[in-house]
Amino acid sequence: MDHHPSRPTPIPDAPPQGGAMAEADDRTADVRGTNWQGRRLGAVDLRGVKLCRADVRGADLREARLEGADLALARYDGFTRWPPGFAYARSGAVGPGAKLGGAFLNTTDLRGMDLRGAFMLGVYLSGADCRGALMQDMGFANGDLRRSRFCGALLTGSRFAYAQLEGCDFRAADLRGADFSAVESIAGAVFTGALGWEGWRDELLSRPCQELDCWNRLARCTTRESLEAIDAHGNTPGGPHG
Structure with a gap:
C-alpha cells in the first residue's frame, strides 16, 4: 500500500x-x-x-x-x-494599537484606516495619505508629517509637539482639542474647514511670517489665508471644504 x-x-x-x-x-x-x-x-x-x-x-x-x-x-x-x-x-x-514609533510610513496609503491607540512618536509619515483616517488622541511628537494629507481625518485630542507639518493638508479634519504647541513648522500647511479652530487658530496665526505666507499648491492658498478664512462655524465663507 x-x-x-x-x-x-x-x-x-x-x-x-x-x-x-x-x-x-x-x-x-x-x-x-x-x-x-x-x-x-x-x-x-x-x-x-x-x-x-x-x-x-x-x-x-x-x-x-x-x-x-x-x-x-x-x-x-x-x-x-x-x-x-x-x-x-x-x-x-498598521492598525489600531500598532506600535509604530519611528516607523517609516512615508507616502503610505492610510485612507480610512482605523489607527486608534497606535503609538506614533517620531513616525516618518511624509507624503502619506491619511484622508478620513481615525487617529484621535494620537501623539505625533517629533514626527515627520510633511506634505501628509489629513483631509476629513479624525484627529481630536492629537498632539503635534516638535512635529514637522510643512505642507500638511488638514482641510475638514476634526482637530477639536488638538495641541499644536511647540510644533516645528507649519509652513504651507492648510486648515480650511477644520473643526476645533477655537483652540489653536490664534496660536498658529502667531507663527513666523515665513511659515504663514507659504503657498500650498494643492489648496491654492497660503497657510495664513486658510487660517484667517475660517469663520465662526469652522468653515470658510466659500463653503465647508474651501
Missing part, C-alpha cells in the same frame, strides 16, 4: 475567486499586497512568508502560523483575528 506524505495547507492567493496556489512550505512565498479582507484562512502555514502591505482587515488568522512572517505595512483592523499570543501590534503591521 502506497503512503503519500500529507500535503501542507496551501496559501490562498488573491483574488479570492481562485488562481494559482503557492505551497505553504515554501518559505520564499511572496504574497505582498494580497487582499484577504474578511477571509478565514484556516490552518495555513505562513512562517517566513512576505506579507508586506497585505490587507487582512476582518480576516480570521487564528489558525495560521505567522512566525517570522514579514507583515510590514500590512493592514488590519479591530475585526482581524490573530493567533493566540501573536504580537501583531509590534509586527510592523
Whole structure:
C-alpha cells in the first residue's frame, strides 16, 4: 500500500475567486499586497512568508502560523483575528494599537484606516495619505508629517509637539482639542474647514511670517489665508471644504 506524505495547507492567493496556489512550505512565498479582507484562512502555514502591505482587515488568522512572517505595512483592523499570543501590534503591521514609533510610513496609503491607540512618536509619515483616517488622541511628537494629507481625518485630542507639518493638508479634519504647541513648522500647511479652530487658530496665526505666507499648491492658498478664512462655524465663507 502506497503512503503519500500529507500535503501542507496551501496559501490562498488573491483574488479570492481562485488562481494559482503557492505551497505553504515554501518559505520564499511572496504574497505582498494580497487582499484577504474578511477571509478565514484556516490552518495555513505562513512562517517566513512576505506579507508586506497585505490587507487582512476582518480576516480570521487564528489558525495560521505567522512566525517570522514579514507583515510590514500590512493592514488590519479591530475585526482581524490573530493567533493566540501573536504580537501583531509590534509586527510592523498598521492598525489600531500598532506600535509604530519611528516607523517609516512615508507616502503610505492610510485612507480610512482605523489607527486608534497606535503609538506614533517620531513616525516618518511624509507624503502619506491619511484622508478620513481615525487617529484621535494620537501623539505625533517629533514626527515627520510633511506634505501628509489629513483631509476629513479624525484627529481630536492629537498632539503635534516638535512635529514637522510643512505642507500638511488638514482641510475638514476634526482637530477639536488638538495641541499644536511647540510644533516645528507649519509652513504651507492648510486648515480650511477644520473643526476645533477655537483652540489653536490664534496660536498658529502667531507663527513666523515665513511659515504663514507659504503657498500650498494643492489648496491654492497660503497657510495664513486658510487660517484667517475660517469663520465662526469652522468653515470658510466659500463653503465647508474651501
